[in-house]
Amino acid sequence: xxxxxxxxxxxxxxxxxxxxxxxxxxxxxxxxxxxxxxxxxxxxxxxxxxxxxxxxxxxxxxxxxxxxxxxxxxxxxxxxxxxxxxxxxxxxxxxxxxxxxxxxxxxxxxxxxxxxxxxxxxxxxxxxxxxxxxxxxxxxxxxxxxxxxxxxxxxxxxxxxxxxxxxxxxxxxxxxxxxxxxxxxxxxxxxxxxxxxxxxxxxxxxxxxxxxxxxxxxxxxxxxxxxxxxxxxxxxxxxxxxxxxxxxxxxxxxxxxxxxxxxxxxxxxxxxxxxxxxxxxxxxxxxxxxxxxxxxxxxxxxxxxxxxxxxxxxxxxxxxxxxxxxxxxxxxxxxxx
Amino acid sequence: xxxxxxxxxxxxxxxxxxxxxxxxxxxxxxxxxxxxxxxxxxxxxxxxxxxxxxxxxxxxxxxxxxxxxxxxxxxxxxxxxxxxxxxxxxxxxxxxxxxxxxxxxxxxxxxxxxxxxxxxxxxxxxxxxxxxxxxxxxxxxxxxxxxxxxxxxxxxxxxxxxxxxxxxxxxxxxxxxxxxxxxxxxxxxxxxxxxxxxxxxxxxxxxxxxxxxxxxxxxxxxxxxxxxxxxxxxxxxxxxxxxxxxxxxxxxxxxxxxxxxxxxxxxxxxxxxxxxxxxxxxxxxxxxxxxxxxxxxxxxxxxxxxxxxxxxxxxxxxxxxxxxxxxxxxxxxxxxx
Numbered sequence: 001x002x003x004x005x006x007x008x009x010x011x012x013x014x015x016x017x018x019x020x021x022x023x024x025x026x027x028x029x030x031x032x033x034x035x036x037x038x039x040x041x042x043x044x045x046x047x048x049x050x051x052x053x054x055x056x057x058x059x060x061x062x063x064x065x066x067x068x069x070x071x072x073x074x075x076x077x078x079x080x081x082x083x084x085x086x087x088x089x090x091x092x093x094x095x096x097x098x099x100x101x102x103x104x105x106x107x108x109x110x111x112x113x114x115x116x117x118x119x120x121x122x123x124x125x126x127x128x129x130x131x132x133x134x135x136x137x138x139x140x141x142x143x144x145x146x147x148x149x150x151x152x153x154x155x156x157x158x159x160x161x162x163x164x165x166x167x168x169x170x171x172x173x174x175x176x177x178x179x180x181x182x183x184x185x186x187x188x189x190x191x192x193x194x195x196x197x198x199x200x201x202x203x204x205x206x207x208x209x210x211x212x213x214x215x216x217x218x219x220x221x222x223x224x225x226x227x228x229x230x231x232x233x234x235x236x237x238x239x240x241x242x243x244x245x246x247x248x249x250x251x252x253x254x255x256x257x258x259x260x261x262x263x264x265x266x267x268x269x270x271x272x273x274x275x276x277x278x279x280x281x282x283x284x285x286x287x288x289x290x291x292x293x294x295x296x297x298x299x300x301x302x303x304x305x306x307x308x309x310x311x312x313x314x315x316x317x318x319x320x321x322x323x324x325x326x327x328x329x330x331x332x333x334x335x336x337x
Numbered sequence: 338x339x340x341x342x343x344x345x346x347x348x349x350x351x352x353x354x355x356x357x358x359x360x361x362x363x364x365x366x367x368x369x370x371x372x373x374x375x376x377x378x379x380x381x382x383x384x385x386x387x388x389x390x391x392x393x394x395x396x397x398x399x400x401x402x403x404x405x406x407x408x409x410x411x412x413x414x415x416x417x418x419x420x421x422x423x424x425x426x427x428x429x430x431x432x433x434x435x436x437x438x439x440x441x442x443x444x445x446x447x448x449x450x451x452x453x454x455x456x457x458x459x460x461x462x463x464x465x466x467x468x469x470x471x472x473x474x475x476x477x478x479x480x481x482x483x484x485x486x487x488x489x490x491x492x493x494x495x496x497x498x499x500x501x502x503x504x505x506x507x508x509x510x511x512x513x514x515x516x517x518x519x520x521x522x523x524x525x526x527x528x529x530x531x532x533x534x535x536x537x538x539x540x541x542x543x544x545x546x547x548x549x550x551x552x553x554x555x556x557x558x559x560x561x562x563x564x565x566x567x568x569x570x571x572x573x574x575x576x577x578x579x580x581x582x583x584x585x586x587x588x589x590x591x592x593x594x595x596x597x598x599x600x601x602x603x604x605x606x607x608x609x610x611x612x613x614x615x616x617x618x619x620x621x622x623x624x625x626x627x628x629x630x631x632x633x634x635x636x637x638x639x640x641x642x643x644x645x646x647x648x649x650x651x652x653x654x655x656x657x658x659x660x661x662x663x664x665x666x667x668x669x670x671x672x673x674x
Contacts, residue, residue: 001463001465002464003464003467007415007416009465050656052656053656078340079344079524083444086650086652087424087425087650088422088444088648088649089444090648093527093649093661094653096527097527097528097529097661102344102524102525103524103525103527103663104443104445104452104455105444105445105446105648105663106441106442106444107425107426107442107443107444108441109442115441119441122459122463123459125463126459126462126463126465127338127340128339128340128346128459128463129340130340187416187440189438189440190430190434190436311425311426311427311430311434311442312425312427312430315389315423316389316427319389319390324430326430
């Protein structure tokens with residue numbers, strides 16, 4: 001393993017993403033990717049009394065599912081990296097308190113899933129671990145209650161707003177296997193361009209995605225066309241347009257390769273989510289369900305996955321602060337480089 | 338680097354803790370360790386309008402201080418690992434949004450400081466980075482407001498309660514240097530023994546500290562007497578007694594080596610903090626200020642540092658949940674093993 005360029009780490013042993021799993025809520029189950037998820041829930045509570053407990057159950061069962069599918073005994077999994085959007089990450093810590101695996105709590109807002117995969121890749125590549133499970137969750141109802149307004153108020157959502165994905169994604173990274181392989185990680189810097197609208201997360205996060213993407217391309221000496229797909233986490237429609245425009249200012253045209261999990265998970269015409277999906281589970285479920293499958297089918301062989309996060313809370317917005325963004329990138333390829 | 342035993346990683350290249358810094362609030366400035374901190378503040382606001390902004394300023398200036406003391410250019414620092422107790426870790430992300438260093442957000446409640454050091458150690462040891470800055474903060478006023486009651490209410494605190502330390506600690510881990518060296522890390526599992534009293538965190542976290550400590554000793558085949566000091570993060574008086582009693586049930590007597598940062602930072606007689614200090618900054622400032630100095634003076638040569646965290650929030654308590662605990666251990670020694 002070695003650091004190259006400004007902020008990219010090149011793998012030496014190329015960790016394998018040996019298994020993935022995803023569980024989604026009812027709205028995601030009506031979307032275009034429904035058939036790729038392991039389980040589609042019929043309601044937001046899943047038999048629990050509160051949304052927070054339901055979210056904990058979702059991440060717990062997603063991790064149980066990925067372990068069951070992997071045929072790896074949970075006692076052979078060395079570490080768990082996980083996080084979520086709830087205050088003090090209670091979805092992960094309550095959901096995963098019984099798995100009995102050493103636990104690293106991660107907070108990168110909606111970038112948590114890829115942040116976890118970046119950390120796990122370094123652990124696997126350096127022989128600190130053989131198998132690591134990564135997971136991230138979000139829940140529309142718990143997120144609205146915590147970040148915006150109680151759902152009972154029935155507030156109108158502005159056109160720039162995004163719909164937090166209900167669900168969880170999970171992957172197991174292993175030291176040996178047949179791929180897909182992690183080849184590079186490019187952890188991102190915090191970028192704050194002064195956006196203050198908590199209902200326009202795409203605009204707040206796009207500059208961070210731009211910074212990480214351009215740095216990754218420069219560090220690896222790759223062009224956007226190297227990749228079959230460059231997939232961002234949850235910029236949605238507005239943030240994706242901003243990212244593509246920003247790239248053109250640096251001479252990069254990513255329009256052919258770029259798509260966003262927030263655009264993929266919901267049907268723009270039939271499902272009224274305004275600017276698309278968001279949340280830790282947006283990239284978590286779309287990667288673990290859809291993109292991982294496409295890589296196995298060799299429909300995508302070279303993927304740059306860039307998760308984006310908005311590092312704010314309701315108090316910071318009430319105190320007039322802007323919204324710092326962050327984006328972490330991971331290069332996943334079917335062949336070792 | 339290799340994994341040994343159940344959950345311990347043995348370093349191969351032994352990262353050096355090349356510098357440390359700490360800033361504390363007014364109450365900590367009146368405590369017995371005041372002379373060891375880089376800066377003692379005279380009030381909780383430090384010229385800011387809110388406690389949250391003050392906490393952000395504290396972590397920002399602590400990181401600036403550790404970088405200035407280190408004589409390492411900030412452009413040579415590869416990554417930053419940081420976190421805090423505020424919802425969505427806004428102290429770190431707002432405080433550190435201008436440092437322009439790739440950023441990993443970490444959440445381990447009050448175990449965040451050592452969790453960050455564990456992650457950074459793996460990065461350094463595996464040549465993924467040459468210099469990494471780690472930091473964690475907490476603030477009595479922002480923590481009381483968020484986890485318990487607004488200070489303006491003047492609520493009475495029960496005897497089991499602990500006093501959240503106002504301050505921040507920061508260290509730089511480097512690939513080369515003269516020590517002290519990281520020799521082992523033992524990341525902890527989530528342990529929930531059913532404690533529900535949010536005013537008795539020591540009792541909630543002690544079983545996790547016990548689990549991690551015993552696992553570390555078994556994995557490394559060491560006895561408590563190997564260490565000059567076994568220092569826990571913020572068990573306080575009650576939690577420390579529980580830990581020492583639990584150890585005796587397994588045949589380990591740690592009474593001679595064990596102390597707790599929550600007991601060290603405040604004067605038990607003169608400063609009325611009930612069960613002692615707590616918060617991310619408790620172990621953060623006591624290690625970065627006091628313990629790091631003792632290691633340089635060779636008064637401690639072999640230190641086992643165990644940070645403890647309570648992975649709850651106010652919503653989970655309101656919903657009747659118990660408090661899961663976690664503890665991460667790092668072995669720091671003046672000689673490479």
